[in-house]
Amino acid sequence: MPTPASDLVTLGHRIRHFRSERALTLDQLGEQVGLAASQLSLIENGRREPKLSVLQQLAQALGVPLADLLSGEAPNTRAALEIELARAQKNPLYGALGLPQVKVTKGMPLPAIESLVGLHRELARRASEAIATPEEARRANTELRERMRERGNYMPDIEKLAEERVRASGHVSGALTHREVSVMAEQLGFTLIYVNDLPHSTRSVTDLANHRIYLPPASIPGGHGLRSMALQAMGHRLLGHERPASYAEFLWQRLEINYFAACCLMPLEATRTFLQNAKRERVLSVEDLRDAFGVTHEAAALRLTNLATTHLDMTVHFLRVTGDGALQKGYENDGLPLPADVTGSIEGQLVCKQWSARSAFTHTNRTTEFYQYTDTPAGTFWCATQTGSTSDGEFSISVGAPFAQAKWFRGRETTQRAVSRCPDESCCRRPSGAVAARWDGQAWPSARLHAHVLSPLPSGTFPGVDDTEVYRFLEEHADQ
Ligand SMILES: [Zn+2]
Numbered sequence: 330m331p332t333p334a335s336d337l338v339t340l341g342h343r344i345r346h347f348r349s350e351r352a353l354t355l356d357q358l359g360e361q362v363g364l365a366a367s368q369l370s371l372i373e374n375g376r377r378e379p380k381l382s383v384l385q386q387l388a389q390a391l392g393v394p395l396a397d398l399l400s401g402e403a404p405n406t407r408a409a410l411e412i413e414l415a416r417a418q419k420n421p422l423y424g425a426l427g428l429p430q431v432k433v434t435k436g437m438p439l440p441a442i443e444s445l446v447g448l449h450r451e452l453a454r455r456a457s458e459a460i461a462t463p464e465e466a467r468r469a470n471t472e473l474r475e476r477m478r479e480r481g482n483y484m485p486d487i488e489k490l491a492e493e494r495v496r497a498s499g500h501v502s503g504a505l506t507h508r509e510v511s512v513m514a515e516q517l518g519f520t521l522i523y524v525n526d527l528p529h530s531t532r533s534v535t536d537l538a539n540h541r542i543y544l545p546p547a548s549i550p551g552g553h554g555l556r557s558m559a560l561q562a563m564g565h566r567l568l569g570h571e572r573p574a575s576y577a578e579f580l581w582q583r584l585e586i587n588y589f590a591a592c593c594l595m596p597l598e599a600t601r602t603f604l605q606n607a608k609r610e611r612v613l614s615v616e617d618l619r620d621a622f623g624v625t626h627e628a629a630a631l632r633l634t635n636l637a638t639t640h641l642d643m644t645v646h647f648l649r650v651t652g653d654g655a656l657q658k659g660y661e662n663d664g665l666p667l668p669a670d671v672t673g674s675i676e677g678q679l680v681c682k683q684w685s686a687r688s689a690f691t692h693t694n695r696t697t698e699f700y701q702y703t704d705t706p707a708g709t710f711w712c713a714t715q716t717g718s719t720s721d722g723e724f725s726i727s728v729g730a731p732f733a734q735a736k737w738f739r740g741r742e743t744t745q746r747a748v749s750r751c752p753d754e755s756c757c758r759r760p761s762g763a764v765a766a767r768w769d770g771q772a773w774p775s776a777r778l779h780a781h782v783l784s785p786l787p788s789g790t791f792p793g794v795d796d797t798e799v800y801r802f803l804e805e806h807a808d809q
Contacts, residue, residue: 338375338415339401345373346404347391362386375415410442417449422456467674469577473584474675478662481638484588490567491592504623505594510556513593514542514563521559524806528798533562536803543806557590557628564589588635595622595632601640604633608641614739615713615728616698626715630728634660637730643737645730646710650686652723654679663731666707668752679758681705681751686727688747689714700740702732704748711735711743 348358355366355373362369362383371377379387388395403409411433417423418430433442495505498512514521519540527534527545534543542562544555564570564586573579595618603621607613619629630647637645644663650656659667659675668678680686685701692699698713712729735741750756760768 336401337378338412339403340379340399341373341375342408342412343398343400343404344387344391346408347393347398348373351391353391358387358390361390407439407442410439410446413446414442414449417446417453420449420453422452423449465576466580467676468672469575469580470676471673472577473580474660477584477660481662482634482660483636483639484585485639487568487585487588488592488597491589492597494563494567495593495596500596502599503621505556505596507556510559510593514559517563517566519563519566522806526802526805528802530798533558534799534802535562535565536807539807541806543802554625556594557624560590560593561586591624591628591632591635594624594628597636600632601636604636604641608737611737611741612739613641613737614698615715615726617739626717627726630726631660633728638662641737643730643734645728645734646712648680648684648686648725648727650680650725650727651721652690652718654682654687656680657724663710663729663734664707665710665729666705666752681749682757683747683749683751684727685712685714685729685745685747686725689716689725689727690723692716698740699745700743701745701747702735702743704746706750706753708732711738711741713738713740 348355355369359366359369363386364372364383368377372379372383384398385395388398391398403412414431414433431445494513494516495509497516498505498509500506500509511521519535519542522541522543523546524543525546527543533545535541536543542559544558544562565582568582568585568589570582570585573582600618600622603618604613607617613633615626615630615633618624618633619626622629624632627649634645634647637643644661646661646663646665646667647659648656648667649658656668656675656678661667667675668680669675670678682688684703685699688701689695689699695716698715700711700713702709702711709732710729711732711734712727714725714727716723716725718724730738751758755761759765
């Protein structure tokens, strides 16, 4: 019976514990079972695996059932700490530090062992926390975008699932109502409950024991976001999500639930028909899709990218850019040269000042979409940009396509044109001419610290979620 090394340590501690209880020396016990003191010591230190016959003899000599000797539990607190320390010191994480192995002696005070174990625990915690660093998050995000690019931003399985659930709710056409969303939840066996005290780190909380989905108050402005959140929470259940094991899996799940919610709010059949008609009439527009289904401009823009390649035979791009020009989200399968860092990550990169995603901010009439043709080193692109603002500041949402496909869109007749030479820095990043000559060496701006697009995530079972908050919240609500 091969025993794992870690169990040998526990076994050794249990033997020593029972031997000390019976006030036997190594020599005395060794004599009874036919082992030299040195051999018995090796067993007690977990460095030698005793044969079953020896174990039986030891159990007999110590007057305990064999099962007691073999129990996986540490015999007392001190032994538990010693076992934990021995394991921690064998961990590659500690080995990598090149520090000596500390051998615990009988005379070592308990606080010294507690201190060492505490430091090892903290070392392990920091190492696992580092897994969800911004760098890791960015890499996972980039891979995710590549995967979606390969499939034309389209996920047929989720389309089908959403179409079935929406139809089952009794929905016929137009915008999905709050009522239909709660019917969908009921059919899934869940009740939607609106509360004022959701944990700060969550968008919704699902109580799997009592089959409830907690959401922010129904009265918040812009209720369409609320339908989306309820649908996303249902998406987790319908798509069989488990607790994510990695940041990449967390991102993938988030993408899937967002996709599911979008499919419910803008179901495949209805949306495809709507968009195909608009293309035929050459009046494709995000605005119209948004208004027909009562969703946000961003949701409509992304939905257009979902169906464009598979159902409209077009390549497209999507950008969400902040007021200071940083790219928050981006997708393209039409060759638009998105700014990227050396790792291929686009989040937080500055978009060319000439692109409509930025020039739209300088436009005076912002109630309607802003249209522009932009010549880039990768060809000419047509774009429609809508600006908006949140408490975090301004943002713009752009959807566009290569020049040859502009003919299907409303706004194709715009005379607005721009030339972008980015990533060539002389395009819009390096000052030039007389102004540059005048101020070279004479300007000393103090930079504002940019908030990271992807900031470090607190550790926890779900990245970015404070589990203690969530459990406390569920405690308070479960019996209501
Ligand atoms: Zn530029």
